[in-house]
Amino acid sequence: xxxxxxxxxxxxxxxxxxxxxxxxxxxxxxxxxxxxxxxxxxxxxxxxxxxxxxxxxxxxxxxxxxxxx
Numbered sequence: 001x002x003x004x005x006x007x008x009x010x011x012x013x014x015x016x017x018x019x020x021x022x023x024x025x026x027x028x029x030x031x032x033x034x035x036x037x038x039x040x041x042x043x044x045x046x047x048x049x050x051x052x053x054x055x056x057x058x059x060x061x062x063x064x065x066x067x068x069x
Contacts (some may be wrong), residue, residue: 003068014063023047029063031054 004025017045020027026047030040039053 005066007064007066009062009064013067018067021045022067026063026065 001018002025003018004022005014005016006026006029008014010057014029017025017028019028021044023045024030027042035053039050043049
């Protein structure tokens, strides 16, 4: 399991998250914030969002995920 630093595009750190991939770490980040399997999930290694979440977010590409050594 790798560690990833998740930051907003504006530079705000959201902490370090573990996952087998950047997408898995980001999924853990969303889960910790209460998003259910119906709201956000992984499909073929890519993160996907339910329509109701997309209506709230507008743009889901707001995170920078960097692998830590």
